[in-house]
Amino acid sequence: MSDGGLLVERQPKLAADTAVDAALVIRTSNGSARSARDTETGYTRAAASSPTSTTRASVISSPSQPGTSFRARDGVAVHHIGYADALERIVNDANDRRDGMSEKSPPADIPGPILHALRCPLCGQQLEQDAARLHCPSGHSFDRAKQGHITLRRGGPTPKNADTPAMVAAREALLDTSLYEPIKDQLSAAVAAQLDAVRAPLVADLGGGTGYYLAGVLDRLPNAHGVCIDLSAAALKRAARCHLRAAAIGSNLLADPLPLATGSVAVATSIFGPRNVPEIQRVLGTGGLLVVATPTKEHLAELVEPLGMLQVDQRKDERLAASLTAFTQIAAEHLTYRVPVSSEQAGALVRMGPSAHHITADDLDARLRHLPDDLTITVSVNLGLYTMR
Numbered sequence: 001m002s003d004g005g006l007l008v009e010r011q012p013k014l015a016a017d018t019a020v021d022a023a024l025v026i027r028t029s030n031g032s033a034r035s036a037r038d039t040e041t042g043y044t045r046a047a048a049s050s051p052t053s054t055t056r057a058s059v060i061s062s063p064s065q066p067g068t069s070f071r072a073r074d075g076v077a078v079h080h081i082g083y084a085d086a087l088e089r090i091v092n093d094a095n096d097r098r099d100g101m102s103e104k105s106p107p108a109d110i111p112g113p114i115l116h117a118l119r120c121p122l123c124g125q126q127l128e129q130d131a132a133r134l135h136c137p138s139g140h141s142f143d144r145a146k147q148g149h150i151t152l153r154r155g156g157p158t159p160k161n162a163d164t165p166a167m168v169a170a171r172e173a174l175l176d177t178s179l180y181e182p183i184k185d186q187l188s189a190a191v192a193a194q195l196d197a198v199r200a201p202l203v204a205d206l207g208g209g210t211g212y213y214l215a216g217v218l219d220r221l222p223n224a225h226g227v228c229i230d231l232s233a234a235a236l237k238r239a240a241r242c243h244l245r246a247a248a249i250g251s252n253l254l255a256d257p258l259p260l261a262t263g264s265v266a267v268a269t270s271i272f273g274p275r276n277v278p279e280i281q282r283v284l285g286t287g288g289l290l291v292v293a294t295p296t297k298e299h300l301a302e303l304v305e306p307l308g309m310l311q312v313d314q315r316k317d318e319r320l321a322a323s324l325t326a327f328t329q330i331a332a333e334h335l336t337y338r339v340p341v342s343s344e345q346a347g348a349l350v351r352m353g354p355s356a357h358h359i360t361a362d363d364l365d366a367r368l369r370h371l372p373d374d375l376t377i378t379v380s381v382n383l384g385l386y387t388m389r
Contacts (some may be wrong), residue, residue, distance in 0.1 A: 013263055035248070039311050042193070044284060055335075056136070056220075056297040060190065064370065066311065074165050080172070081182070092149055101299065102332070104143055108148070109129060110129055110134075110150075110247045111225055111245060111247065112226040113200060113202060114202065114225050114226075114227055114246075114247045115127065115128075115129060116264075117202055117227070117260050117261050117264035117265070118134065118152070118227075118249070118259055118260065118261075118263075119152075119259050119260060119261050120136035120138070120140050121152045121153055121154050121251070121256055121257060122136075122138075122140045122153070123136060123138045123140060123152060123186040124257075125137055125138060126261070128141075129371060132144055133150075134150060134152075135252025145233075145236075145240075147236075147237040147240050147241075148240030148241065148248065149233070149236035149239065149240040149247075149248035149249065149250060150247075150248075150250065151236075151249070151251070152249055152250065152251055152256075152259035153250060153251055153252060154255050154256055156255075156313070158231065158233075159231065159252060159255075161211065161231075161312075161357075162231040162232045162233075163231075163232035163234060163235055164232075164234065164356075166230060166356070167232075167234075167351060167352055167353070167356050168209070168210065168234040168235045168238065168349075168352075169234075170347075170348040170351035170352040170356075171210060171235075171348070171352035171353075172210055172238060173348050174345060174348035174349060174352055175210070175212050178343060179339060179341070179345060179379070180212075180379070182335060182337055182379070183213075183271075183293065183335060183379070183381055184212065184213050184216040184255070184389060185216065186238060186333065186335050186383060187213055187216065187269070187271070187291065187293060187383060188213075188216040188217045188219065188220040188289065188381060189220065190331070190333060190385060191203070191217050191221070191267055191269070191289070191291060192217075192220040192221055193219065194267075194289050194385065195224070195266065195267065195289070199223060200223045200224065200225070201221065201223070201224045201225075201266030201267060202224070202225055202226070202227070202264055202265050202266055202267075203217055203218065203221070203224055203225070203226040203227070203228060203265070203266065203267045203269065204226070204229060204258070204260060204265045204267070204268045204269070204283065205217075205228045205229065205269045205271070206229050206253055206268055206269065206270050206273060206275065206276075206280070207229070207230055207231075207253055207270060207272075207274055208228035208229060208230055208235075208239060208257075208269070208271070208273075209228075209230055209232070209235045209238075209239065209273075210228075210235050210238035210239050210242060211226075211228040211238065211239035211242025211246060211248065212242065213269065213271050214226045214228050214239075214242060214243065214246055214269070215242040215243040215246065217269070218221060218243045218245050218246060219243075224245065224266075225245045225246070226243065226245060226246040226247075227246065227247050227248075227249055227260070228242065228246060228247070228248045229249045229250075229251050229253065229258065229259075229384050230248070230249075230250065230251075231250065231251065231252050231253070233250065236248040236250055237380030238248075239316075253273070253274050253275070253276050253279075254274055254372065257279060258276070258279045258282070258283050259282075260283045261283070262282050262283060263282075263283070263286065264283055264285065265283045265284050265285060265286060265288060265322070266284075266288055266289065267288065267289045267290075267291065267320055268280050268283065268284055268288070268289070268290050268291070269290075269291045269292075269293075270290070270291070270292045270293070271281045271293045272293060272294065272295065272353075275292070275323065277323050277324065277326070281388060284388060287387065288387065288388065289384055289385060289386070289387060290324075290327060290385070290386040290388075291321065291353045291383065291384070291386075292319070292324075292383070292384045292386070293381055293382070293383050294316055294320060294382050294384075295312050295316075295379065295381055295382075295386075296334075296378065296380040296381065297311075297312045297314065297334075297380075297382070298336065298378050298380040299312060299378065299379060299380040299381065300349060300378065300379070301377075301378055302375065302376070302377045302378060303346055303349060303377060306356070306367060306370065306371060307346065307347075307350050307359075307367050307368070307371075308350075308359050308363065308364075309350055309353075309355040309357075310353075310354055310355045310358065310365060311347075317382070320384075324386060326388060326389055327386035327387060327388055327389065328386060328387055328388070328389050329384055329385065329386050329388065330387055331382075331384070331385040332382070332383070332385070333382075333383040333385075334380075334381070334382055334383070335379070335380070335381045335383065336378065336379065336380040336381075337378075337379055338376050338377065338378050338379070339376065339377060339379060340375065340376045340377075341375055341376070341377050343369075343371050343374075343375075346368060346371060346375065346377070347364060347365075347368050350364055351364070
């Protein structure tokens with residue numbers, strides 16, 4: 001393979017029906033590319049003929065069926081005949097090499113407004129950065145991962161409830177289909193409407209996963225910076241590149257103090273995730289905003305019984321209100337829409353969330369085969385906006 005070739009490793013654990021004999025082809029603007037596959041190891045290789053090519057590949061949407069084509073910028077066409085994850089890895093690697101962002105490249109510095117707010121999880125002092133780490137005056141040091149994220153925890157093993165690489169891959173594949181884009185749009189609009197007067201706010205997305213929702217908020221707030229805080233290293237690898245004005249920080253929301261200065265955050269968002277309310281109160285500045293998104297009992301109701309998904313707690317709203325007695329709710333929004341989904345999307349909805357811990361891959365595959373071809377599901381979310389009393 002040439003120096004400019006791309007090597008993409010598929011996820012080591014593939015579903016039984018995703019045979020590795022799929023072919024993946026990238027056609028560059030000059031029409032020159034080559035690919036090869038190894039049906040035993042599961043590796044897919046693709047190499048552009050020119051290592052200096054400036055062509056950028058871009059996935060516009062995720063097809064649910066083999067044999068469909070992507071369109072991409074700069075004349076690139078990507079044709080998918082098999083497993084979408086491998087395709088996306090190839091395209092992402094091509095983009096990273098083109099942009100000088102390969103995993104071997106040092107990550108960009110954490111933007112100043114974010115660094116100024118970060119605190120050492122061990123002593124609470126302000127952190128400084130160099131090329132490879134963050135450190136505090138007391139000598140506590142935290143290495144940055146090659147993908148750009150950094151873990152600021154007091155120590156101890158990673159809890160078993162952290163999202164696995166398979167869960168994160170399923171979430172990313174689902175979000176790429178734009179199925180949850182209305183949630184992102186409504187969340188971003190609600191935050192932007194409250195922050196128009198704030199000059200340079202810091203947004204903290206708590207349990208932010210891959211940074212999907214944080215990126216949407218930052219797109220609406222050109223002067224804002226954001227920090228995505230999550231426990232999953234697999235999610236943080238994606239979040240580190242979710243937005244130029246964002247940083248990805250590893251922390252256990254329920255066990256560790258938030259590695260942020262007191263009063264440093266203008267907006268804290270909690271989208272389908274856990275909340276450490278005392279820590280949220282501490283880091284929110286005067287007039288700070290808390291935005292909480294929770295599913296209603298109608299959310300994905302069409303999939304709960306057929307796919308063995310966990311049901312929404314009937315007392316969720318009651319428990320949320322009891323936990324936020326220190327806050328005043330200033331707005332409440334509700335979003336419900338129905339959307340057709342493929343069996344692949346339905347499977348991703350299970351694999352990306354807590355239901356994935358309660359069903360085996362074989363059981364899920366068997367259930368998916370019995371879904372109707374014309375399945376339409378309900379997406380239903382409550383959005384609450386709060387300020388401290």
